[in-house]
Amino acid sequence: MEFFNALWGHAFLQYALAGGLLASIGCGIVGSYVVVKRIGFLAGGISHSVLGGMGIAFFFGLSPLGGALVAAVASALLIGWVRITWREQEDTLIGTLWAVGMAIGILFISKTPGYGVNLMSYLFGNILMVSPGDLWMMAGIDLIILLTVYFCYQQFLAVSFDEEFARLRGIPVTFFYLLLLCMVAVTVVLLIQVVGLILVIALLTLPAAIAAHYVHSLGKMMLLATLLGMLFTLVGLALSYGPDLPAGATIILVAGVTYLISLFATTLQKRKVMRRQLLQAMK
Numbered sequence: 089m090e091f092f093n094a095l096w097g098h099a100f101l102q103y104a105l106a107g108g109l110l111a112s113i114g115c116g117i118v119g120s121y122v123v124v125k126r127i128g129f130l131a132g133g134i135s136h137s138v139l140g141g142m143g144i145a146f147f148f149g150l151s152p153l154g155g156a157l158v159a160a161v162a163s164a165l166l167i168g169w170v171r172i173t174w175r176e177q178e179d180t181l182i183g184t185l186w187a188v189g190m191a192i193g194i195l196f197i198s199k200t201p202g203y204g205v206n207l208m209s210y211l212f213g214n215i216l217m218v219s220p221g222d223l224w225m226m227a228g229i230d231l232i233i234l235l236t237v238y239f240c241y242q243q244f245l246a247v248s249f250d251e252e253f254a255r256l257r258g259i260p261v262t263f264f265y266l267l268l269l270c271m272v273a274v275t276v277v278l279l280i281q282v283v284g285l286i287l288v289i290a291l292l293t294l295p296a297a298i299a300a301h302y303v304h305s306l307g308k309m310m311l312l313a314t315l316l317g318m319l320f321t322l323v324g325l326a327l328s329y330g331p332d333l334p335a336g337a338t339i340i341l342v343a344g345v346t347y348l349i350s351l352f353a354t355t356l357q358k359r360k361v362m363r364r365q366l367l368q369a370m371k
Contacts, residue, residue, distance in 0.1 A: 091329035100216055101325070104335065107218035108321030110226040111282045112295070114233050116314025118275040119296035120306060121268055125248045128293055130167055130269065133182040135276045135288045137163040137189025142210055143196030152210060153225070156280060160273035163189065168266045213284030213336030215325070222281055229278045233271055237310075244268060245306060282321075283336035294343040295320065301354045320346070 095101050122131050141159020142152045167185060171178045237244065246254035247264045254261050272292075279288045299312035324339030 091326040103218045104215045109318050111279050112314050112317030113230045114275045114278045115292045116317050117310045118271050119292045120310045120313050123296040131272050132289050133167050133186040134163045134273050136186045139193030140189040143193035147196040147200045157277045160276050161270050164269035164273040168269045210280050211284050215282045215335045229274050287340045290340045294347050298347050298350045301350050
């Protein structure tokens with residue numbers, strides 16, 4: 089209740105909550121594709137290579153988020169090309185890009201004159217520092233994601249579940265696969281301010297993974313994952329406010345615990361159903 093009482097009187101808490109809700113829209117939609125397509129490792133490579141672009145932008149006095157967006161899209165295209173071209177070595181190559189991106193970022197950060205702790209908030213997130221400008225940027229990214237999915241839903245659906253079938257239907261699989269990775273890239277940038285690069289994959293995948301336990305339609309999965317992301321943001325902010333805990337880490341902890349509970353409950357339910365079916369078959 090302390091958090092909800094403070095929410096009405098502090099603009100920074102209102103901005104933080106709004107930022108979390110906006111981020112939940114992007115991660116709910118794109119995270120569903122990540123879970124269904126099982127490209128969490130690729131998404132991890134994209135998110136961690138972003139640090140290189142942020143470090144370079146910070147070094148030259150440019151916007152770190154602008155550098156993050158450029159690096160994220162470039163990494164998405166490069167990782168997609170690696171997966172298509174060298175499928176047998178994709179794990180090693182993506183891991184290499186992951187490490188090289190982080191290393192470049194660290195090198196430029198270390199050589200940035202007057203470097204302070206500001207960039208560290210992008211690594212671990214600082215949702216309480218969300219500004220009105222950040223909210224407009226998040227809303228713009230959400231709008232781009234929503235429009236892209238609206239106009240290309242059937243193509244993404246085919247590519248996510250069966251690439252060979254999509255090719256037989258005449259869908260340019262390579263184009264839509266790379267476009268999907270670019271959507272993952274912009275969603276990573278969307279989530280940087282909320283939970284940071286280190287925790288971004290958790291918020292991108294956990295709400296969608298929980299939703300997959302209960303629904304079997306991709307559209308319903310996106311909607312439920314979005315609502316769960318919003319719930320985790322609200323609960324995480326409320327729990328972290330009183331004890332003054334890191335908000336981003338608290339949000340991820342809430343999501344992680346909920347996922348484990350959901351996994352245990354659904355697994356137990358499936359075993360009960362299987363046992364009941366076996367008993368009926370024996371009769």
